[in-house]
Amino acid sequence: MLDILKLVRHNIYKLTPYSSARKIGGMGHVLLNANESPSNLSYELIHKELNRYPEPQPKKVISKYSLYSGVSTDQILVSRGSDEAIDLLIKTFCEPGKDKIITCPPTYDMYDISAQIYGVKNYIIPMLYNWQLDIEKILKFLNKVKIVFICRPNNPTGNLIKKNVIIDLLKLFKSRTLVVIDEAYIEFCIEKTLASFINKYPNLVILRTLSKAFGLAGIRCGFTLANKKIIELLNKVIAPYPISTPVSNIALEALSDSNVKSMKIRVSEINYNRNFLFFELKKLYFVKNIFPSVANYILVRFCSVQKIFEELSRKGIILRNQDSKINLKGCIRISIGSRDECCQLVKELEKMSKYFK
Numbered sequence: 001m002l003d004i005l006k007l008v009r010h011n012i013y014k015l016t017p018y019s020s021a022r023k024i025g026g027m028g029h030v031l032l033n034a035n036e037s038p039s040n041l042s043y044e045l046i047h048k049e050l051n052r053y054p055e056p057q058p059k060k061v062i063s064k065y066s067l068y069s070g071v072s073t074d075q076i077l078v079s080r081g082s083d084e085a086i087d088l089l090i091k092t093f094c095e096p097g098k099d100k101i102i103t104c105p106p107t108y109d110m111y112d113i114s115a116q117i118y119g120v121k122n123y124i125i126p127m128l129y130n131w132q133l134d135i136e137k138i139l140k141f142l143n144k145v146k147i148v149f150i151c152r153p154n155n156p157t158g159n160l161i162k163k164n165v166i167i168d169l170l171k172l173f174k175s176r177t178l179v180v181i182d183e184a185y186i187e188f189c190i191e192k193t194l195a196s197f198i199n200k201y202p203n204l205v206i207l208r209t210l211s212k213a214f215g216l217a218g219i220r221c222g223f224t225l226a227n228k229k230i231i232e233l234l235n236k237v238i239a240p241y242p243i244s245t246p247v248s249n250i251a252l253e254a255l256s257d258s259n260v261k262s263m264k265i266r267v268s269e270i271n272y273n274r275n276f277l278f279f280e281l282k283k284l285y286f287v288k289n290i291f292p293s294v295a296n297y298i299l300v301r302f303c304s305v306q307k308i309f310e311e312l313s314r315k316g317i318i319l320r321n322q323d324s325k326i327n328l329k330g331c332i333r334i335s336i337g338s339r340d341e342c343c344q345l346v347k348e349l350e351k352m353s354k355y356f357k
């Protein structure tokens, strides 16, 4: 009899796959677990020439993103979400079983999972207590790794790794290591972007997405910004037609001047709601710690986290439990929803506050 588990690659056999918010599920009417936009925008679906394959790299989309980001067109790659870009970077630059990467948890899980899939060792160097990089430890691996992944603003802690530390890393790692800065949430603090530095540092790679501030998680569209040579290499490896015609049409529309303008308005509303939620949560005695955030989520440490998480789930408010993650005992990540969703959350927590006493 065929034992399929003897056929599968050993690292896939051992792999614990990414548990996405949609996979974990949870029945709710207030979904604050995936850092999505609370606004559902309407886009026209233009069904034109669907009998033809799409452009491998849609020119108009790249040209609009170039205007939006200030990065030139030959320094941009479009992919199926930035998750595909993470996968492509490891696939393109890391020799399985030989090359290594660095990640600094608590951070986004996909860097580690993609590395595991390709059999690439991940040196895990946890962040310090202030959620900054443990630079001394990282420097010990100076000549030993191909890629350092840094999420900025960091998911799930919400803070920014200091810019001068990134610049130091870019300089020190110049001759042999890519420094990948994942800017999935940069629109919430756009003045902090490092995009313009790709002209100065040939080892800098920046990841962007339409999934968060642009409110388009459903279309799966991301961007890699890096020097031309890196983009050319990634283009050798990417699937022949990664972006479907409807996706590139919607992306193009999302990047129009007027839609970028409304995205910025939504971002300032979210940032306002985040501050509102921050101060409301501060009043609750079972909140131990709220970590200041510059993104569309906040990380909160609770007393009796399990109880709170489950009670809110029962009420249809779905958050992301981080309790089992490295250095995040008792923590929950809360995506910033609409003002109404924030208020519903606060109201339920206030009710529980009485019930706990």
Ligand SMILES: *Cc1c(COP(=O)(O)O)cnc(C)c1O
Binding pocket: 035, 080, 081, 082, 083, 084, 108, 151, 155, 182, 184, 208, 209, 210, 211, 217, 220, 221, 222
């Ligand atoms: C959501 C998220 C992504 C994934 O973005 P997609 O473009 O939807 O694949 C990448 N990095 C971080 C840090 C994220 O939180």
